[in-house]
Amino acid sequence: MTGLALLLTAPAAHAADTPLRDLAAAEGKVIGTAVTGSKLTGTYGDVAGAQFGSLTPGNAMKWGTVEPAQGSFNWAEADQIVAFAQAHHQQVRGHTLVWHSQNPSWLTNGSWTSAQLSGLLQNHISTEVTRYKGKVAAWDVVNEPFNEDGTHRSTLWYDGLGSGYIASALTWAHAADPDAKLYINDYNVEGVNAKSTALYNLVKSLKAQGVPIDGVGLQAHLILGQIPATLQQNVQRFADLGVDVAITELDVRMALPSDSTKLAQQAADYKSVVAACVAVTRCVNVTVWGFTDSDSWVPSTFPGYGAATPYDENYAPKPAYYGIAEALGGGTTTPPPTGACAATYSVTSQWNTGFTGQVRISCSGASLSSWKASWTYGAGQRITQAWNATCTQSGAAVSCVNASYNGSVPDGGSVTFGFNASWSGGNPVPTVTLG
8 A cells, every 4th residue: 555645633534524512402412521631632622622512520520539538629620621611612411429439538438327427428419519500510419329130239328328318419419509400320221121120210219209300321331232222212211200311421342453343333333322312302411431542441441342432542533423423413424435544643742842642553444564654744843762663754754664563454453653752833743644
């Protein structure tokens, strides 16, 4: 393969398409993503701001983050995400107030009476919800309260306060911000099963008691090709209780490595989930749990699995992105042509005199037995070190060839090489030739 010139700015691959957030709005829905506050700059920030209508802090609003020591609060990342959302006219989904995980050690290691535990929980909910009153549209108030068989999960809260902690938490959150929508959120409740039926019965009971409950969150951490057949039916039965429904943490993981067949199935899976939400009036939001594979929790949690999000590690939209767009009515949007190998150039970090960059070479419907990536810098940048490739530079011209161990790029596969370089005054993205 020779002479293929590529402009390596990945988001430009769909810059002319209607953003997902606009497609969703036209359907009366909101499309969201979980984000990491420290990454909300550069290309990551550009995509997060342009494509999504709501943001969920991945970890920034959890108890262990905001109150690591009793009475000592750290709101920095949460505030950053809220400010970014406001600047980009986005909603915020608060996540999460009451959970059995990611709690501070002072809380989990303490010996509390029921009255003390109740007071701590009420104070936490009131403090956090009050801080973001009017800025957070919806809260995952209670997260993951059930076991797979539909019984209550044994947690600090259930064991110390009984099942009534759920109603209390919702009541306290409503008192702190009467306008915020309040959700119960859980996983493996996407289809009709024992766990989702327990959640259904809980919500029905809370509604009958007059407890403030506005919505149900179905996390939707799914496996390739395993979308529940009863998903839309399940969404509809919750909606029929008079509450909103949100798909809150959608990703579709696959056994690695990815290939064109798996990516096509993943696109169909994303389309199926989003279409189920579109079909139910009270399904109001679909949030992906990280929009790029570089910010996904899957590889560290499910060894051997990954590639679970709509964008690859370098922010290029995958077929899954187009599956979402199609489900939202973006029928004219088409994925990039198959049968080609492409390269994606990105700057991963930058400081006053230098930067770290990387190039990812990936193939779909084609393969390579060796490769060479060449580009010309336009602002005097100089490569000083490279890894996973041999790079040479003559004047402004850079040429990088594969190492002995990574020349082969199979159909559906990819290789990445990186480098350090110096810059002064400017660092524009070059045009690259892959040959």
